[in-house]
Amino acid sequence: MLKKILLCCTLLLNGALLSQAQTDSHTFALGDSTFMLDGKPLQIISGEMHYTRIPEDMWRERIRLAKAMGLNTIGMYVFWNAHEMVQGQYDFSGNKNIAQFAQIAKEEGMWVVMRPSPYACAEWEFGGYPWWLLKDKTLKVRSLDPKFMDAYRNYVLQLGKQLTPLLVTHGGNIIMVQIENEYGSYSNDKQYLAQNEKIFREAGFDGVLFTCDGPSQMPAGYLPGFLPAVNGEDDPKKVKELINKHHGGKGPYYVAEWYPGWFDSWGKPHSGSNADADAKKLDEVLGAGISINMYMFHGGTTRDFMNGANMSRTEAYSPQTSSYDYDAPLDEAGNPTAKYYKFREVIAKHLPPGEVLPDVPGKKRMTFALNVIKLTGKASLFSNLGTPVESEKPLSFEDIDQGYGFVMYRTTLKDAASGLLKIKEMRDFATVYLNGKRISVLDRRLKQDSLQLTSPTANAVLDILVENNGRINYGTYLTDNRQGITEKVTLNGQELLGWKMYKFPFTTLAGLKYAPAGDDVEQPALYRGTFSLRGIGDTYLDMHGFGKGFVFLNGHNLGKYWNIGPQQTLYVPAVWLKKGVNEVVVFDELKGGHKELSTLNHPVLSELVKE
Numbered sequence: 001m002l003k004k005i006l007l008c009c010t011l012l013l014n015g016a017l018l019s020q021a022q023t024d025s026h027t028f029a030l031g032d033s034t035f036m037l038d039g040k041p042l043q044i045i046s047g048e049m050h051y052t053r054i055p056e057d058m059w060r061e062r063i064r065l066a067k068a069m070g071l072n073t074i075g076m077y078v079f080w081n082a083h084e085m086v087q088g089q090y091d092f093s094g095n096k097n098i099a100q101f102a103q104i105a106k107e108e109g110m111w112v113v114m115r116p117s118p119y120a121c122a123e124w125e126f127g128g129y130p131w132w133l134l135k136d137k138t139l140k141v142r143s144l145d146p147k148f149m150d151a152y153r154n155y156v157l158q159l160g161k162q163l164t165p166l167l168v169t170h171g172g173n174i175i176m177v178q179i180e181n182e183y184g185s186y187s188n189d190k191q192y193l194a195q196n197e198k199i200f201r202e203a204g205f206d207g208v209l210f211t212c213d214g215p216s217q218m219p220a221g222y223l224p225g226f227l228p229a230v231n232g233e234d235d236p237k238k239v240k241e242l243i244n245k246h247h248g249g250k251g252p253y254y255v256a257e258w259y260p261g262w263f264d265s266w267g268k269p270h271s272g273s274n275a276d277a278d279a280k281k282l283d284e285v286l287g288a289g290i291s292i293n294m295y296m297f298h299g300g301t302t303r304d305f306m307n308g309a310n311m312s313r314t315e316a317y318s319p320q321t322s323s324y325d326y327d328a329p330l331d332e333a334g335n336p337t338a339k340y341y342k343f344r345e346v347i348a349k350h351l352p353p354g355e356v357l358p359d360v361p362g363k364k365r366m367t368f369a370l371n372v373i374k375l376t377g378k379a380s381l382f383s384n385l386g387t388p389v390e391s392e393k394p395l396s397f398e399d400i401d402q403g404y405g406f407v408m409y410r411t412t413l414k415d416a417a418s419g420l421l422k423i424k425e426m427r428d429f430a431t432v433y434l435n436g437k438r439i440s441v442l443d444r445r446l447k448q449d450s451l452q453l454t455s456p457t458a459n460a461v462l463d464i465l466v467e468n469n470g471r472i473n474y475g476t477y478l479t480d481n482r483q484g485i486t487e488k489v490t491l492n493g494q495e496l497l498g499w500k501m502y503k504f505p506f507t508t509l510a511g512l513k514y515a516p517a518g519d520d521v522e523q524p525a526l527y528r529g530t531f532s533l534r535g536i537g538d539t540y541l542d543m544h545g546f547g548k549g550f551v552f553l554n555g556h557n558l559g560k561y562w563n564i565g566p567q568q569t570l571y572v573p574a575v576w577l578k579k580g581v582n583e584v585v586v587f588d589e590l591k592g593g594h595k596e597l598s599t600l601n602h603p604v605l606s607e608l609v610k611e
Contacts, residue, residue, distance in 0.1 A: 024171060025171050026038050026168050026171075027039065027168075028042075028168045028169075028175045028176070028207065028208060029208070030208060030227055030251075030252055031251070031252060032250045032251060033250065033251045033252060033253070033289070034251060034252050034253075034289060034291070035175075035252045035254075035291060037175070042072075042291075043286070043289060043290075043291050043350075044072065044073050044111070044113070044175075044254065044291035044292070044293070045070060045071050045072050045073065045286065045291070045292060045347060045350075046071060046072070046073035046074065046075045046111075046113055046291070046292065046293035046294070046297075047066050047069070047071045047073075047074065047075065047293065047294045047296070047297025047298070047329070048074075048075040048076065048077075048257075048293060048294065048295045048296045048297055048298075049062060049063075049066070049074055049075075049076060049296070049297055049298045049300070050076060050077055050079075050122065050299075050300060051076065051095065051096070051097075051098055051101040052079055052082050052095060052096065052306075053299065053300030053301055053302060053303075053324055054298070054300045054334075055095065055573045055575050055576065056094060056095045056097065056100075056101075057575040058334060058573065058575060059100075059101055059104050060104050060107075060108065061334065061361065062298055062330065062334055063104060063105050063108045063110060064108055064358075064361050065298075065330055065334065065336065065340075065360070065361060066110065066297055066298070066330075067108055067109065067110060067358060068344070068357060068358050068359065068360045068361060069297075069329060069330075069336075069340055069343055069344045069347065069357075069360075070343070070344055070346075070347025070348060070351070070357050071110070071297065071347075072110065072111060073110060073111040073112065073113055073175070073293070074105050074110050074111070074112050074113070074297075075112075075113045075115065075256075075293040075295070076098075076101070076102075076112065076113070076114060076115060077115045077116075077117070077120040077122050077124075077128070077181075078098060078114065078115065078116035078117070078118065078120070078128075078159065079120055079122070079124055079128040079306075080118040080120075080128050080129055080130055080155055081124075081125060081126060081128055081129060081130040081131065081306075082096050082128075082306075083096055083098075083155070083158075083159070084130050084155055084158075085130065085403070086132070087130070087132050087151070088154075090155075090158045092162050098162060098163065099162045099163060099165075099166060102114070102163070102166045102172070102173065102174060103166065105173060106166070106172065106173040110173065111168075111173050111174075111175050112166075112173050112174045112175065113174075113175060113176045113177075113178070113256075113293060114163060114174050114176070114177045114178070115177075115178040115181065116156070116159055116163075116177065116178070117178060117179070117180055117181040118152060118155060118156065118159075119141070119142060119180060119181050119183075120181055120473075121181060121182060121308075121473050121474050122308070122473065123263045123302065123307065123308045123320045123324065123473060124302065124306055124307075124308050124473055125305065125306045125307060125308050125404070125470055125471050125473065126308065126471040126472070126473060126478070126481055127308065127472075127473040127474065127478060128473075129141055129478075130403075131397075131398065131403035131404070131471070131483075132398070132403065133148065133151060134398045134481055134482050135398045135399070135401075137482075140479055141478055141479060142180075142183070142186055142187065142192070142478065143187075143189070143192060144189070144191065144192050144195060149195065149199075152199065153199050153202075156199050156200060156202075156203045157202070157203050159203065160200075160203030160204040160205060163205075164203070164204035164205060164206075167204075167205065167206065167207050168207055169206050169207045174207070175207070175208065176207065176208045176209070176210055176227075177200065177205045177207065177208070177209055177210075178209070178210055178211065178212060178229075178256070179193070179196045179197055179200055179209050179210075179211060179223070179226075180193060180196050180211060180221070180223075181212065182212060182213050182214065182217065182221060182231060183211065183213065183220070183221040184213040184214070184216075184217030184218060184219065184220035184221025184222070185213070185214065185217050185221070185474070185475065186475070186476070186478070187220065188219075188220035188221070190223065190224070193211070193221075193223040194223065196223075197209060197223060197226070208227070209226050209227075210226055210227040210228070210229050210254070210256075211223050211226055211227070211228055211229065212228070212229040212230065212231050212256035212257065213228065213229075213230065213231060214230070214231050214232050214233075215230060215232065215233050215238070215242055218230065218242060218245075218246055219246070222246050227243075227247060227252065227254065228242075228243060228246040228247055229243075229254040229255065229256035230242050230243060230254070230255055230256065231255070231256055231257035232257060232258075232259060233255065234255060234258055234281045234284070234285055236284055236285055236287075236288035236290055239253055239255060239285075239288075239290055240253050240288075240290070252291060253288075253289070253290040253291065254290070254291045254292070254293075255285065255290060255291070255292045255293065256293050257293060257295040258281075258282075258285070258292050258293065258294050258295060259273070259294075259295055260273055260275075260278040260282070260294050260327075260328070260329065260339065260343075261273050261296065261299075261326040261327035261328050261339075262326065262327065263299075263320055263321075263324065263326055264320065264321040264323065264325075264566055264567065264605065265310070265318045265319065265320050265321065266318075266319050266320070266321055266445070266562050266564055266565075266567075267318075267445060267562075267564045267565070267608070267611065268318070268566070268608075269566060269606070269608060270566040270605050270606035271326075271327060272327035273327055275337075275338055275339040275342050276342065278339065278342075278343070279339075279342040279343060279345070279346050282294075282343060282346050282347075283346045283349070283350075286346065286347070286349075286350040287350065294328075294329070294343075296324070296326040296328040297328055297329055297330060298328055298329070298330035298331075298334065299323075299324035299325055299326035299328050299332060300324055300332060300334075301322055301323060301324055301332055301558075301559055301571055302320070302321075302322050302323075302324050302559060303322065303556070303557050303558060303559045304404075304557045304559075305404040305405060305468065305470075305506075305550070305557070305560070307319060307320045307321065307322055307470045307559075307560065308320055308470050308471060308472065308473030308474075309428070309469065309470040309471065309472050309473065310472065310473070310474055310475070311472045311475065311477050312475050312476070312477070313476075316445055316446075316447060317428065317444045317445050317472070318445060319428065319445070319469045319470040320470060321560075321566070321567040321605075322558075322559025322560045322561070322567065322570065323559075323567045323571065323603070323605055325603070325605055327339070329343050331603075332571050332603060332605075333367070333538050333571055333573070333603070335363070336360060344357065344360075365536075365537045365538050365574045366537040366538075367537055367538040367539065367540075367601050367602070368537050368538075368539055368601050369539060369540075369598075369599045369600050369601045370531060370533070370539055370599045371531070372596045372597070372598050373529045373530075373531045373584060373596060373597040373598070373599070374529050374531075374595065374596055375517050375527040375528065375529040375584075375586065375594050375595055375596055375597060376516065376517055376528070376529055376530075377514035377515070377516065377517055377527070377528035377529070378514060378515055378516070378517040378518070378525050378526070378527055378528070379512040379513055379514045379515070379525060379526040379528070380515075380523055380524070380525045381406075381408065381465070381504065381523065381524040381525060381526075382436060382463075382523055382524075383513060383515075384512050384513055385408065385502045386502060386503070388410070388500035388501055388502050389500070389501045389503070390499070390500050390501075391499055391501070392497045392498060392499070393488060393495075393497060393499065394409050394484070394485040394488065394489060394499045394501065395484070395485075395499075395501060396427075396482045396483060396484045396485065396486045397468060397482070397483040397484040398482050398483065398484075400501055400503060402503050402505050403468075403505070404468050404505060404506075404507075405467075405468065405503075405504050405505040405506045405507075406465055406466065406467050406468075406504040406505075406506070406524075406589075407465075407466050407484050407501055407502065407503055407504065408463055408464070408465050408466075408501070408502040408504065409463070409464040409465075409466060409484075409485055409489075409499055409500075409501055410461065410462065410463050410464075410499065410500045410501075410502065411461075411462050411489075411496050411497070411498050411499050411500070412459055412460070412461055412462070412498065413456055413458075413459070413460045413461075413462055413491070413496075414458065414459060415458055416455065416456060416457055416458045416460075417453070417455075417456065417491060417492065418452075418453055418454050418455045418456075419452070419453060419491055419492035420450055420451075420452060420453070420490075420491070420492060420493075421450060421451050421452075421453045421462075421489070421490070421491050422449060422450040422489070422490050422491075423442065423449050423450065423464065423485055423489050424449070424486075424487035424488050424489070424490070425449075425485075425486040425487040426442060426444060426449050426466065426484075426485055426486075427444060427466070427468065427469075427482065427483045427484060427485075427486055428443075428444040428445075428466075428467060428468060428469035428470070428483070429441075429442070429443055429444065429466070429467040429469045429548075430442040430464050430465060430466045430467070431464075431465045431524065431589055431590070432451060432462070432463070432464050432465075433461075433462070433463040433464075433465070433523075434453070434456055434460055434461070434462060434463075435456075435460055435461055436461070436463075436523065438522045438523070439451065439453075441590070444469065446611075453491060462496070464485070464489070465524055465589065466483075466484050466485060467589065468483040468484070471483065506550070506557075506587070508555075509526065509552055509585055512526060514526075514528055517594065517595060518593070522590070522591065522592050523592060524549075524587070524588065524589040525587070525588065525592060526585050526586065526587045527585065527586045527587075527588065527594045527597075528583065528584070528585045529583075529584055529596075529597065530581055530582065530583050530584075531581075531582055531584070532580060532581050532582070533577060533578070533579055533580065533582060534579060535579065536574045536575075536577040536578065536579060537574050537577075538571070538572065538573060538574045539572045539574075539577075539599045539600070539601065540569040540570065540571055540572060540599060540600045540601070540602065540603050540604075541558070541561075541569060541570040541572060541584075541597060541598075541599055542568070542569055542597070542598040542599055542600045542604075543561040543563070543568055543569060543570060544563075544568055544598075545591075545594075546561060546563065546586065546588050546591055546594065547562075547563055547588050547589065547590025547591035548560075548561070548562045548563065548588065548589050548590045549561060549586065549587040549588040549589055549590075550586075550587050551570055551584065551585065551586050551587070552584070552585040553572060553576055553577075553582070553583070553584050553585075554576055554577070554578065554582055554583055554584075556576050558570045558571070558572065563590070563591075563609055564608070564609050564611055565606075565607045565608040565609050566605055566606050566607055566608050567604070567605050568604040568605075568607045569600060569602075569603045569604045569605070571603065572599075584597060
């Protein structure tokens, strides 16, 4: 009985201490030259991580690695389209549980700078905006358009319910919140920015708010009265001059995005940076007392068709890869790199007296290659068309209530004809078939939108499979982001009418009809296989020999692959494998006849193939 009483007392005491630890109040404010935490100077040494790009079972591990490198803060974007995929339906569960991510950071002794914006950029589809905003052709994002602002406000109010209990003003660890994001790269409407601030305040974000912009864009993008952080500048003198100029001659001085790496785009060389040069710059910035957020500390992977794309008046459409490795200190799979250890040495030099860095956690999982996986089932898209949407003119993805994936557009050519077939404003990648035989591939990157059609017979069936390759996430083309065939199809200048549209959003693979895999023509298809494991660990699918598509593993969409590179593998987190039977499904829109899939114990992220 005495043991039971002591045990109960111990549990009650531990519970009380934990409760006190979770509700300890702090103050956070802007000083003239530095941030002030509980009345004492705080130099923010932060690293960006995105909860949606990391399996939730790995969140704590990655945060501990951030702390071991010397970071005291996590920077994190919030992606609106991850939480409101259907208008009015909000999802903050599982891998989208942003409050849980912030709470884990608190439990690990880390502060958080939250960036809900709600525009994020981040090489993320539509910059984080939900696709359904584009269903109304007249709606203008990032503006005072009432239709946009109403949707924006509804979302931020829901976000406030999740995050305001975790603000430092309420005993939490979120010390600052960003409103908008690099707005100066887009426009300069101060009334719009002020309305952002009002919405965030209404949602309960009652602490420190800030904006961030590139050096030349700060005049247009900052909101007077709020801290203007700078992105992409690491010269301490220039950082201080810029912030002084836009903040009444004082700080604090904060580099909200410092780039010790860069993202990759399909068909372009793998990006990276020099670790020694980066470490030297980090040393200079920290030595000058400037706070910093490295973008990225750990990039992870962009899955579920969520990669974005760049495009400008001078740059062609350029979609980004699924790997968001970013040449970051922590690689795509969460392994410390040489850059990680160099940064750790630098940060250790700038710790307050008496502080030491925790040990770097040891690797818990092996990375290995599996035996060759046999692909035994095949589901052709042409055999799984389902019920079409019918219309005289082709409709965009948004018009048929689809956000991502693929749409098969079908019409019948009543008369035999030859000539130029042109798809006006095709977004973004298409394979064209005549009577089931592929006759062309069209790619928005290469400004390909037409082909010569040669003597089809009367009543030939024309199919155009169009893929959303990623909506633009940055710049003026944000407002022109509808997908599919967004205008019309003409043959020798004559518009083709009478269309059927078959939807393939691939949010799930349930309901597909499979047949035994074998040699086949170049038609789009899914290839299924199973494999058994006695133990699990990280691995990489080797996509050499495949064309273009995506992969599902045990129900998880691992992301896209494309044989043009530079990414040639897909990362498989150990936590998504299981002992016993596992299932893999590979969709390929360019190559057929697949019978097996191999794996590697390392990534291949820098192998371009000449197009």
